[in-house]
Amino acid sequence: MTELLGAEDRSEDPAPGDSPEQVSRLLDVREIYAEPAAALSPRGRQVIARFPGARVLEVGSHWNIPHLHGNEGNADRWVRVKRQTLVLGVRKSLTVRPNGRSADWIAPGTSNGCAMSCAYCYVPRRKGYANPITVFTNIGDVIDALDRHITSLGPKQEPTQCDEERWVYDTGENGDCSVDALISDNTADLIAAFRRWPTAMASFATKYVNRDLLALDPRGSTRIRFSVMPPGDSRLLDVRTSPVAERIAAAGDFLDAGYEVHFNLSPVVLRPGWEEDWTELLRHLDDVLPARVKAQAAAEVIMLTHNRQLHDVNLRWHPRAEDVLWRPEIQQAKRSENGALNVRYRNDVKREGVRRVTELVAAHAPWLRVRYAF
Structure with missing residues (x-):
């Protein structure tokens, strides 16, 4: 692999304005594998400028990096x-897919991996032995595709x-938009775009x-769904995420900032004591959430799905x-x-x-409307 950009080519575009402390907890990027068109695009240059110490290595396809995915x-x-690797690519498929669960439609994602x-x-089930974030740099193409789709649907x-x-369009099917916002302005651009579409929301x-x-x-055009589970499960399974109590505590601030705030009870992992721990979590939600959050909240219940690979x-x-x-006796x-x-x-x-x-939920958080459970 060859180095794609020299240091003198990496500082033309501004980095996003997130605090360095916030980024460093999750990311210490040292290698960026990039398709040439992605690296040279305005969004690609923004990402590269955000991590000036990283080597930028040319790859032919963001999906086919043997040193990464096949190793x-x-x-x-x-x-x-x-923590140390990013991938930059150009998204080829701009298809909007029907969903009906988390959203009416699945938008073309602006990232893959986390x-x-x-x-x-x-997400890593199709990617082999590594699952860093792939940032798709052609954000304008994604927004144009959404604009055409939303316009064609009408009210x-x-x-x-x-x-x-x-x-409702799910904009983060294969990634986490909150983390993506630490890397580039893709999430900010999507939120700004949905402000312009009165018949749709992200x-x-x-x-x-x-x-x-x-x-x-x-301005009410984006729904953020905080995923929650019993804190003990989260400490074991949600590696490198924000603590569950912090996610719950943030709900009021995000509502006041103009987001619609829902919750994902996800995944529900069946193991000894799970009912007692979910009871405690639901009681915590009921105790600490402000009335204004409860009045508009809804939830998805998602049972665990796993994979042999x-x-x-x-x-x-x-x-x-x-x-x-992994519990084959009940799976x-x-x-x-x-x-x-x-x-x-x-x-x-x-x-x-x-x-x-x-x-x-009905017993301990009766205000929490369950939109669907599967």
Whole structure:
């Protein structure tokens, strides 16, 4: 691989305005693998300027980096790769896909992968032995595709569980927009774009409290979904994320800044004592959330889905997580929408788990409307 840009080429565009302390907790970028067009684009130059000490290495495709994705040894460096590596690419597919669960539609993502290391994350299942953030630099193409799609739909004629009045677009299916905002202005540009579309709103789930997002003025056009689980589960499984209590405590500030604030009860991991711990979490939500947050809040309940390849990778870097994630005695094979073969709880086990979670919500946080559970 060759170095793509010299140091003299890296400072033409400003870096985003996030605090250095906030970035350094998650990212100490030393290598940036970049498609040439991505590196030379305005957004690519912004990212490279953000990390001036990193080597920029040319690659032909962001999906095909043998040193990164095909290197089995990277499983032993799982977290280090996430902290020290970025990938820059140009997004080719700009398709808007129907969803109906988290959102009416899945927007073309502006990133893939994450700097955090949740042991159950589905994104690395197609990426081999490393899952750093890939930033897509053609943000203008993504916004243009969304503009065409939103315009073609016109106003929403009938309510859906996603929203009664507006079309909802998930902008962070394969990444975390709060973390992406530490790297570039992609998230800020999406939030600004959705302000211009009165018939649509953006939505993304996050496990990271990025308070710089409070200054982006969404004006009700962006829904942030804070993912929560019992703190003990989170300490084991949500590696490098914001503590659950911090996510919950931030809800009022984000609502006051103009976001709609929902919650993901996700994933629900079935293990001894799980009902008691979810009860405690729901009681905490009820105790600390302001009335104004409760009045507009809704939630998704998502039972754990896992994967054999991810199980094998986790055994290399975080085997304790697999003590609760990998339970063949109560799991079965599942073919996902994209054709991947995963494992989920057996039908009877999952059905009972969903029933118990929704009962617990009704008993301890009755104000929390469950939009869907699966």
